[in-house]
Amino acid sequence: MPRSIERDEVRKLLDQGVQLVEVLPQEEFDEEHLPGAINIPLRRIDEEARRRLDPSRPVVVYCWDDP
Amino acid sequence: MYEYASGKQDWLAAGLPTEGRTASWPRAGTVAREDAPTCRLTERLGDVAERTRQAGWDVCVVVNEVGVVMGLLRAEQLEGEQEARVEAVMRPGPSTFRPHVPIAEMAQLMIEHDLGAVPVTTGDGVLVGVLRREDAARAALAWRREHGEEHEHG
Numbered sequence: 096m097p098r099s100i101e102r103d104e105v106r107k108l109l110d111q112g113v114q115l116v117e118v119l120p121q122e123e124f125d126e127e128h129l130p131g132a133i134n135i136p137l138r139r140i141d142e143e144a145r146r147r148l149d150p151s152r153p154v155v156v157y158c159w160d161d162p
Numbered sequence: 163m164y165e166y167a168s169g170k171q172d173w174l175a176a177g178l179p180t181e182g183r184t185a186s187w188p189r190a191g192t193v194a195r196e197d198a199p200t201c202r203l204t205e206r207l208g209d210v211a212e213r214t215r216q217a218g219w220d221v222c223v224v225v226n227e228v229g230v231v232m233g234l235l236r237a238e239q240l241e242g243e244q245e246a247r248v249e250a251v252m253r254p255g256p257s258t259f260r261p262h263v264p265i266a267e268m269a270q271l272m273i274e275h276d277l278g279a280v281p282v283t284t285g286d287g288v289l290v291g292v293l294r295r296e297d298a299a300r301a302a303l304a305w306r307r308e309h310g311e312e313h314e315h316g
Binding site: 097098099100101102104105106108113117119124125126127128129130131132153154155156157158159160 | 163164165166167168169170171172173174176178179180181182183184185
């Protein structure tokens with residue numbers, strides 16, 4: 096279960112090289128996303144997460160807002 | 163593994179940097195004036211009105227000690243009883259807008275609703291600046307001329 100964090104902690108983690116993952120559809124990601132984020136749409140997360148993410152580094156996932 | 167639960171809307175609403183196709187588009191937060199006059203609830207209206215006039219504005223934003231917008235003094239309120247405290251005459255809880263709203267959208271909204279100036283705040287209500295209608299319209303027009311209207315709609 097991921098731990099919920101707020102904006103300030105995201106900014107700190109970004110400075111520490113966290114892997115930032117936007118799970119919105121590609122179109123929305125292309126339009127605008129957080130600095131350094133990669134896009135893994137939610138429906139593809141199972142197949143792509145293992146391949147694209149480094150398991151030794153922390154990961155922050157985000158979508159538009161609280162589901 | 164962490165989850166940024168407030169998500170992209172929270173990040174954009176705070177006016178933080180982004181990347182992507184529309185990241186460089188002018189927004190409410192980039193066009194809003196940061197030098198707009200502000201005052202506190204307990205100030206004397208006459209002092210605030212004088213300060214606002216001298217700064218060349220006809221609107222003053224009432225903020226608390228951490229910059230959260232509490233109310234607004236437009237020309238009508240600024241001309242009120244000069245000995246009154248700001249809190250007694252201000253318009254409480256004004257409509258505010260987030261920094262990430264595209265400027266063309268803001269210009270259209272301000273024209274349609276005849277809004278001369280509006281506070282732009284973060285999602286936490288902290289004042290970013292005041293967006294004037296003429297600034298919004300000018301920036302939107304310049305953007306359209308430079309980039310073509312199709313970009314306004316993505």
